Amino acid sequence: MSPRPYVPLHLHTEYSLLDGATKIKDLVKKAKAENMPAVAITDHGVMYGAVELTKTCHEMGGVKPIIGCEAYIIDGDIEERKKTELYHLTMLAQNKTGYQNLVKLNSRAHLNGYYYKPRINKEMLAEFSEGLIVLSGCLGAQLCQHLLRDEYKEARDAAAWYRDTLGDNYYIEIQDHGVPEDRKVNKDLVKIARDLGIKLCATNDSHFTNKHDARAHDCLLCMSMGKHVTDEKRMKFTGWEYIKNGDEMAYLFRDHLDSELIEEAIRSTLEIADKVEAIKLQGAPRLPKVDMPAGHTAESYLSSLVFDGIKTKLEVDEIPENYVERARTELKVIEDMDFPSYFIITWDFINFARQNGIPVGPGRGSAAGSLVAYALGITNIDPIKYNLLFERFLNPERKSMPDIDTDFCIERRDEILKYCAEKYGDDRVAQIITFNRMTSKAVLKDVARVLEFPFADSNKLAKMIPVTRGKPTPLKDMVGEHPEFKQVYESEEEVRQVVDLAQKLEGVNKTFGMHAAGVVISDIPLEDLVPVQRNNDGAKIAQFYMEDLAYVGLVKMDFLGLRNLTMISKAIKIIKQTRGIEIDLDKLPLDDEKVFQVISNGDLAGIFQLETSSGMRQVARDMRPSNMEDISALIALYRPGPLDSGMIDKFIDCKHGRAKITYMTPELEPILKDTYGQIVYQEQVMMIAQQLGGYSLGQADLLRRAMGKKKPEEMEKHRGIFYKGCADNGIKAEIAEKLFDTMLQFAEYCFNKSHSQAYSLITYQTAYLKTHYPVEYMTALLSSVAGDQEKVQGYIAECQAMGISIFPPDVNVSGSDFTADGGAIRFGLSAVKNVGEGAIQEIVSQRETAGEYKSFQDFLTRIDLRVVNKRCLEALIKSGACVNLGITRKQALDNLDDLVDRASRQQSQKASGQMSLFSMGDGDAGGVTLDQPLKGDGGEYPEAELQFMEHELLGFYVTSHPLNRVANRLKYITTHPIKELKELKDGTTVIVGGLANSVQKR
Template sequence: MTKPIYIPLRLHTEFSITDGTVRIKDVVKKAAAIGVPALGISDLMNTFGLVKFYKACRGAGIKPVMSADVWVENPEATDKPFRAVLIAQNDEGYRRLSELLTAAYVGEDRNPDHAELRQAWLAEGDNTGLICLSGAHYGEVGAHLMNGHPEAARAAAQKYAAWFPNAFYLELQRLPERPQWEVAVAGSVEIAGELDLPIVATHPVQFLNSEDFQAHEARVCIAGGWVLADKKRPHDFSPSQFFVAPEVMAERFADLPEALENTVEIAKRCNLTLTLGKNFLPLFPTPDGMSLDDYLVQLSNEGLQERMVQLYPDEAERAEKMPEYQARLDFELKIIIQMGFPGYFLIVQDFINWAKNNGCPVGPGRGSGAGSLVAYALKITDLDPLKYALLFERFLNPERVSMPDFDIDFCQSNRGRVIEYVREKYGANAVSQIVTFGTMSSKAVIRDVGRVLELPFGLCDRLSKLIPLETNRPVSLDKAMEMEPEIKQLIENEDAGELIELAKKLEDLTRGLGMHAGGVLIAPGKISDFSPVYQADESASPVSMYDKGDVEDVGLVKFDFLGLRNLTIIEMAQENIKKTVGETVDVNTIPLDDQAAYKIFRDANTTAVFQFESTGMKKMLKTAHTTKFEELIAFVSLYRPGPMDNIPDFVARMKGQAFEYIHPLLEPVLEPTYGIMVYQEQVMQAAQVIGGYSLGGADLLRRAMGKKKPEEMVKHREIFAKGAEEKNIPRQKADEIFDYMEKFAGYGFNKSHAAAYALISYQTAWLKAHYPAEFMAATMSSELDNTDQLKHFYDDARANGISFLPPDINESDYLFTPNSQKQIRYALGAIKGTGEGAVASIIEARRQGGKFSGLLDFCERVGKEHMNRRTLEALIRGGAFDSIEPNRAMLLANIDLAMNNADQK
């Protein structure tokens, strides 16, 4: 191989968010094509794309050089920070870079106006794993040179050289359009000679090809809110900032060959290997120095004893059932310990039990976790997996080692409290949420580019609306133009060719940052040892700089904290019941065979009942005659595209239509679903019963069937037929069963998930059946801002015999409140134009001084801080003063008088 002459070290990818349009895969492909042996990434103040870059380079046989382009504090002019590039040479350097970036966003000493590195941090910390490039004309040395202060530049170079011993390079950049940069180049070369410092040549890459400049400028304008034609907008970038070949740089720096040689030298010095695919769990504190394994065994056995008393109050029946439960518990514990996951189970049970003991409702389970008896014993889930034939191997498979993943539903309004508990337990710097990257979809990019090109809004709006959706996502621009001829026509008629050309180049690029809905990371030690942490502002939550896939790659373990509105509704309903009838109701202890609850389903009276609210669901329920919980589980699973076709057959069999099992051995597996395969677990059990698979192997078969991999299917068909043959099942019948399983594996539902969600459905139906006013008041309180939904629930409540009392400043609260006469008092918070603060001040004034006697009294006592003219008008028009003075027009006419009077008082 020829000796490399230059290594590109400066590259802003699309993850620089505001000023790069380079897609990582494309640049790596181009680098490989021109034979570049190493490549550097240096996104601006972040490492969002670093893991993706590392994997892409490694995959293409290129050495990745990982760095960040950073802002460094300028003590003389705080709004004009300097630039530098910090390159990680090794693991220590990576952690140091991560620590510095984290401090810039979430540290106590950070600059609140913009993220930058404090000079004190660079001076005080250990930088031995880092290489620093001076930042060319934007760095402290270069900026002083450009401003004609060579002495200050020299002092700055000495300072950085002391911070980064033998690892500080004076950076030189030349672009054809920027001859003025030569001042910084010449000055830096002179200082390098005087102080015996190395020089290095870099080329700032912002876009991939020369023809992408205009698209890059459009991106900069989209991010900054400018328009392309604006002469006054910043013009910081040049047409030559594309990815150039080494020969171009060799020619450009022919007079300074050592500046090129040093790019190769730097690449040689960098040997950072990321540890990918290994999990690092936080350490869970156990009592008396017990091992994690022993503590898990102890807690699980204690929990099982408690659960068995609830499940089987009769002692004799309990003693008879115990061996079966104990055997399943021991089997699961053995696998959990063997796979090294006791810590994971202990961490999850700890924060779930804290939530349950501290008034934060938790869902009964979700996803495949409900198939674990250990999880049930530890109170992570609330469904007995043996009763509903839920399989542990669907959750944890000893034949395919992957991290367990409990998806946990918390009551929406208390979820933050649980995350706060985890922060306190493991330390704030060990806990963060996860970043997500919003992209410019075809629909959005048309509008964005149209704005920066100053095209008529109507045209962009029409074009954007013409783009078809597939599975709720807009199709690509190319596909949209094929599918919708009107787009092409409109572009030709309106001469909007440039719009489409730029939009195609920017389509699907990262546009902004968000936060993963449920994922919370807990690290052993600091998150920043694995990933830098980003925080948008004071009020935002800290998030990892790596997205969900990348944090899992670097070994951080994600715990899912999901918010579920229905848990909040159940909690509010239970509180309402306590207030109206003085009873303490806990839906987790209600019997699952209450026919009053099933009548709600039989009558399709399921508005506000979780998972059963849609018109299609109601139509299905009208034909079915639901009497038991297993049927609810099946309906949750069947009511989806694909399985829906089986609903008429399922309902007919439910009602007694005769049917045959595909094979007698499958009767115990298919009996709960009347001979129809509905769940993924049934596919697994069928593989076990007919094909002789272990349940672990059966899960691998289910996955292969779901992914429709032909070569794997051929292999499995033979294994299955061989197992069937041992049970005297002929090949033809074995193939028929295999085909039947394959059909259902594609859209079979996870029974553990369906069962857990059916339980919440049943609980909401039970509340609606027995405490309709309390339940509907809670449901309506959860939708205060949604007038359409409120109307829908209001009509349903009245159809269920509930009457409404009007809003009243002397009686109403912020939320809807029921009473024991099946009446609901309308909420002040549901009157458009009021707010929580205003209503709180009304209730506080009422608490302190009793009921209001009139408008003057009201204005005097509530005070002006939360009560303005608009809020007062909204309350009067909404009828909240009718009980004091029914003449609304008179009250509206006297608002100014009342408010002025209150001011004088």
């Protein structure tokens, strides 16, 4: 027999991060099973799950979604940053107007009222109350807090205000979680409700799905607080905070409320659900309004930009017919899909970047297959030259928003965001939230920690979990299919307990973050559509996943920050400074044999996309790329699928004549010639379907997608179409059958040629600069990774292998970054530990203003010692940055206290005007001087101590290395460099040589 009907209206999902454990799918499933005609979600101060709830309810059917939020409300000004009592308040959207008002309140709470929590006040609630249903809240609510302090009148007055503001849309919640406080307030809540004519509503402050999930939820709470489950002094739940059905709710109040009140309170939940309208969140794509030049529509303006752009790109007055035809075809599709504005908006912010010297990548993803994108300067790859397909990017037979990803200089990406905010309105631009879910490995360790399960044992368990393409294997698969893991799980009770609890929390959201690239730009203020907030760095982000933003009609733009573009730009600037040569990346010869030789030698350190591993170095040596097509194929093929299947070996053998290039039928040669008879790219699958199977390119893209999903019924349908098309084109049946099976086999591994061809251009550019301008390129490369000691160390080793000397920092030469110094590279001052940006600016500024520092004393006299303090000076001395000032490190450190004291007093006297004209000139007449003889004989520390200092302050040995004495012997003894160990399989026997910096016993 089904439980009585009831609607849970106070419920926290996993989107109440590290507090709620219920997944929305589980919630709707439970509602369907337990006679709940509707469900509300009321997460703490956020609306992250709103779209997921509406979509899930629609897909599963039979349950009405109620979008809500547990708000934090205060008395007073939300913009005042001071501690004020916060009250919880349950708010539900009754209709679309209520949803929009809830979004406004939530957004403003975050953007204007955030102080530890996102806060609203009563004035805001009154202003945006239309369409809202408000429940009085839990023990943390205003009414309950007053009643717990025996402030009945204040509680009654508060309830009266809510009733007067919201009318019949205000209800008083009664709850019972097995704590005396609930029962204490319930009695007075009933009295207030009766006095003021407010209806009661029965809710349970649910934080997990089922009763048996309580222990897993307790582990989640401990994770959030950094506690163990055994800690007595921590927040604990009672175990009653699961999603109760109607019968359980009625039973809950049986011994302290009369049956009539209980019936009313449960009936109110159904009444509220009946009041709530089905809110449609799905919307058509919306873009900001674009101002067109006089006399232009979006369509005509885009066409004008495109044809002018083609002339510029090809440097012609008359456009070749094949380009005209391709441009018209693409423009027709774009117009039919109503996307001209999207392309103009994208062109506009990329044009802004180029005009302002912000490096922009040549293209990313399938957009590089569009001639329109190339003509607009959105990409820099000619799709006709490289045989790239527009339909791979925008399929006329499958309408979906175009997805143009753009790489920008990582240091100047924010300028593009600022430009868009200024152009379209700051309230219409936001970045996109992401959520970090607990994977099997991570949750296993977290649960083990809070249960005080031995670290070594949990670590051993976690290491058993294989990672496939970046994803750890789920725990249920480990328990069911992994023999070693299963054996430990079944034989050890403690392990089983940890794994079972971890399974319940696996996949639950743990923290939120910000999408690396995604940006939405709206035609109306975002707070009219979606809730927004700020991340920890103050960036404004929309609260919905990018898929959910698309669902409500917002179009995602991708602004990716690519460090390599920054590094290329810096290298070009350094080349101009040191050699007076202007490098134009668009004019680089793409057939430079020396460049291809560097790649073929496997000298890949610092080369974009190719420096991934020793495996890539070996493949590059074996392949010996000789043109841009080969580099593109190298990027496409060096992935697990092609490597495991032997595709890459066959490609290499065919390229170098060790295997014969064969084609099943002559018609395949024009399609597969550039890849030596191999199907490497998705575009090749599409072209085979078009040219042999009779598909249009749009249909061929649908076939490609279907092959990727491998749905049997779809495959059989396409198989018949393909066979017929081949027959119509004179292809034998057995060839058609074999070809379709081959396409199906390779579809899983095939790569997007538009993307690899675009990225091959950056690969070539980095290889070109490294080949012809090695010092300048490596200088820029080192500067780009200055904060990553492991990478800096690797690139320094590469410089040494290339014969490039590395000099220590020097206060008379160094800037903040690494600098090219003749044929060598010098450390920047920012690489020195304990030397901040302010100190660097002071040192460089004084040097640029008054010339080089003549001595250590001159240096101390001229710099502001309030900015460059003693700790900073010690770091500069130890790192070797002062050795060219005519003083040894030992002598500088031995005299530092006295010299700094004198220099500080001299600067104080100057600042206060106490020095006479004579004392300022020669140090007598009472002035402080630094001219006295220095202590010590000018000797230096032993070499080992100098090495230690350099390593301590720079993280590296620069002038000499402790292993230099044994380097030649190590070369013959060791089997692998340490940096390659992470690429080896577990259990590989190795001999390595190095220095032990520390020893840790466990």
